[in-house]
Amino acid sequence: MKRFDWRDRIHELDAEADCEQIVRILATHEFPWDIEQALGLALYRTYAVPSVGELLAYTREFTERTQHRYDDTALILNDIMEHGFGPGRGRDALRRMNQMHRSYDISNDDYLYVLSTFVVMPVRWLNDYGYGWRRLSDHEIAASTNYYRKLGKHMGIKDIPETYAAFYELYDNYERDHFAYTDGGRAVSDSTLELMVDFYPAWQRPLVRPFTKALLDDRLIRAFDYPEPSRFWRAAANGAMKGRAKVVRFMPPRKEPRWARTSPNIQTYPDGYDPSRIGTFPQGCPVPHDMRTQMVPATGAQVPAPGEALPPEGSERSADGGAPQH
Incomplete structure (x- = not known):
């Protein structure tokens, strides 16, 4: 197998009809480590939005059970x-995610922003920052955009952008308008950074901590009120990432997929897991919410309102989002 065979395979596929297959190839064969880092940074960015950071801090799940x-x-x-x-x-995994989200009053705008980070950050990491061993093509960017549009629809998110450019505009404007310091956002950020540092051997951690912060852009540094990374650490982090990309370019292609479930950083379920049983099961909602099932005019099929669980096959969800009615 040659180095660019996966890329060639992707360009034989349709960016819309085959978006799921293309994203699997990108995330598990072409750029498994890079996309893992980019999506981790995508989620991390959301803590700088006060409504998101404060909610996550309120639950204490991301500060007291960070690994979980x-x-x-x-x-x-x-x-x-x-x-x-x-x-x-x-x-099952999608339903579980929607059930967890549905426990809280999350605005459609916040859902859209979080979704936009998943669309934008892999492109920024691989193309804009230059950390990928090759650049993503427009075809690949379109396929990834289509995949996350599909995910957003299954989550019941409304007004989803149609193109990468529109996602980027939403992402950039939302951060400009909403990023701000909160104690909750900073606490969740600190806990997440400590977890990331703990993935490395103890002797490396004093270097990993400033290295990781040097990868954060100025907008994030200001939002979390961190000291500005020194020019040395900025240059060292950027140089190391670009140096790694040059080395990876000459490595053989990955024949077997690398799934997140096989990562040594995943430690909570050594004996396996059922996607319908993991995550949080809040007892009661800490904030008011009013999620409603929506109807898709073209098909009459039900989709969940933002954060609402998908109704089981062969059943209908009651108007108040309660148990299926038989």
Whole structure:
């Protein structure tokens, strides 16, 4: 197998009809480590939005059970990507994610922003920052955009942008308008950074901490009120990432997929897991919400309101989002 065979395979596929297959190839064969880092940074950015950071801090899940929440997030997104949106393990993971989100009053605007980070950050990491061993093509960017549009529709998110350019505009404007310091956002950020540092051997951690912060852009540094990284650490982090990309370019292509569930950083479920049983099961909602099932005019099919669980096959969800009515 040659170095660019996966790239060539991707360009034989359709960016819309085959978007799930293209994203699997990108995330598990072409750029498994890079996309893992980019999506981790995508989620991390959301803590700088006060409504998101304060909610996550309120639950204390991301400050007191950080490893557990890291694992649940990675595994749920992995199962959706690996198994798809149809009935089965992927649908179970999607339902579990929607059930967790539905416990809280999350605005459609916040959902849109979080979705935009998943679309934008891999492109920024690989293309804009130059950390990829090759650049993503427009075809690949379109396929990734279509995949996350599909995910957003299954989450019941409204007014989803249609193109990468529109996603980027939403992402950039939302951060400009909403990024701000909060104690909750800073606490979640600190806990997440400490978890990331703990993935490395103890002797490396004093270097990993400033190295990691040097990869954060100025907008994030200001939002979390961190000291500005020194020019040395900025240059060292940027140089190391670009140096790694040059080395990876000459490595053989990955024949077997690398799934997030096989990562040594996932530690909570050594004996395996059921996607329908992981995550949080809040007892009661800490904030008011009013999620409603929507109807898709073209098909009459039900889709969940933002954060609402998908109704089981062969049943209908009651208007107040309660148990299925038979």
